[in-house]
Amino acid sequence: MNILIFGPNGSGKGTQGAIIQGKYTISHIESGAIFRKNIGEGTELGMQAKAFIEKGDLVPDDITIPMILSRLKESDCADGWILDGFPRNKVQAETLAKALEDENMDLDYVVEITLDRKIAKQRITGRRLCVANNNHPNHVAIDAIKPVEKDGHLVCRICGDELKTRPDDQDDAAIDKRHDIYYDDNTGTMAAVNFFKNHGGFKVISVDGSLNIKDVNDAIMQDIA
Numbered sequence: 058m059n060i061l062i063f064g065p066n067g068s069g070k071g072t073q074g075a076i077i078q079g080k081y082t083i084s085h086i087e088s089g090a091i092f093r094k095n096i097g098e099g100t101e102l103g104m105q106a107k108a109f110i111e112k113g114d115l116v117p118d119d120i121t122i123p124m125i126l127s128r129l130k131e132s133d134c135a136d137g138w139i140l141d142g143f144p145r146n147k148v149q150a151e152t153l154a155k156a157l158e159d160e161n162m163d164l165d166y167v168v169e170i171t172l173d174r175k176i177a178k179q180r181i182t183g184r185r186l187c188v189a190n191n192n193h194p195n196h197v198a199i200d201a202i203k204p205v206e207k208d209g210h211l212v213c214r215i216c217g218d219e220l221k222t223r224p225d226d227q228d229d230a231a232i233d234k235r236h237d238i239y240y241d242d243n244t245g246t247m248a249a250v251n252f253f254k255n256h257g258g259f260k261v262i263s264v265d266g267s268l269n270i271k272d273v274n275d276a277i278m279q280d281i282a
């Protein structure tokens with residue numbers, strides 16, 4: 058099963074992606090997480106991407122598109138994937154659609170999590186990343202995924218490992234820029250969403266991201282099942 062998941066930063070897209078991945082044992086491919094891993098490891102790709110990410114800009118297409126298209130061909134994607142954070146603009150959407158066609162890869166579902174921009178922004182600053190596992194969502198203001206306290210500081214609620222914040226989540230201008238890109242329906246991410254919605258050949262599932270995590274997930278699963 059192959060799934061695209063869209064939603065503005067802060068909409069809970071990564072959280073839902075992690076839950077869906079667990080239910081279907083498909084690979085959760087997060088473009089942002091791939092970049093962050095490369096930055097952490099100091100790779101060439103990480104060095105190329107870092108300055109763009111810190112400012113909230115998109116990493117250029119000539120870096121991002123080949124990275125994702127080759128990732129989808131890796132063996133752990135053979136039984137399916139959920140792609141999160143890509144495509145992020147119209148060019149990426151068109152290129153992905155063409156690549157899927159060329160590779161005879163079917164897209165089964167397009168999930169769109171909708172959320173008002175103001176609420177999305179409020180949610181961003183409270184999220185925390187588990188250093189051990191990117192699929193362990195934590196958020197200081199959401200009860201269902203609240204980190205736990207250990208020795209006087211907050212740790213991952215699932216594995217107890219350390220938590221960190223993303224620099225681009227604590228920078229007001231970077232958050233605004235990411236949302237400018239997301240809500241842009243001319244060439245930005247909403248243009249990519251609309252491109253896929255109009256494309257056909259798979260089921261489109263639109264859910265209200267202002268609901269709690271379980272209700273959002275129930276709404277998605279109801280249409281996948």
Ligand code: AMP
Nearest residue numbers: 088089109110114115116121142143145
């Ligand atoms: P995310 O973790 O999805 O919020 O992504 C973090 C950052 O990685 C974004 O703000 C971009 O700088 C970069 N990035 C992630 N996905 C893409 C993409 N599809 N195209 C270009 N840049 C991306």
